[in-house]
Amino acid sequence: MPMSLDAVNIADKLSQIDELWTQKKIAALNDYEVKLAKLKGEFVWHTHPETDELFVVVSGRLTIRLREGDVVLEPGDLYVVPRGVEHCPVAEEETAVMLVEPTGTLNTGDAGGPMTRAAEPLA
Template identity: 75%
Template sequence: MTTSHAPVNLARKLSQFDELWAQKKVADLNDYEVKLAKLKGEFVWHTHEDTDELFLVISGRLTIQLRDGDVTLEPGELFVVPRGVEHRPVADEETAILLLEPAGVLNTGDAGGPLTKAAEALH
């Protein structure tokens, strides 16, 4: 992704795609990727053994299911899933989120499967 001095307009970037559960890279931060995604329904239970994962809700409502209880996020709220903690994002309505995680982290972590996708850059 090229370096730019222009701000990233999240609403404009979100309007560029409709695909659910697909992470779209909008910026780089050192060795991290800033990604957007639209979610609806249930994702797979998975773990990221080597990294924490930051979820920030832009619109909608996100529940992050953990084996010891759920965390529900409203717009403007964020939660960091610690490395090695099994979790499953669930959105009853279409929800837009921002993710921050190291470059190359797969969305399904250790679970794999048909929902596994590498982040695609949005221009």
């Protein structure tokens, strides 16, 4: 694959996202995907048995509920949910996040269900 000389502008990519809880792939890094999503409300409790999950809050405020307690993220904060740890993201207001996960990681992990979606490329 030829090398790109184009930078990816995160704000521009976020402006193209209308649907909540849908991850959009904006870059690839080795066997990982860099994804953006807009969140609002409560997601599903789930785990990723095979991988850690990295969240970076771009705007808004994200609470990652864990069985041991909550982690609250403000813009510029990041948190890594360790593999196998059950968690439930919650955004009281619309929140934009960047995620870094192995290619093909499903958003609902082992929970499945109607909110499960594979990451889609964002042009």
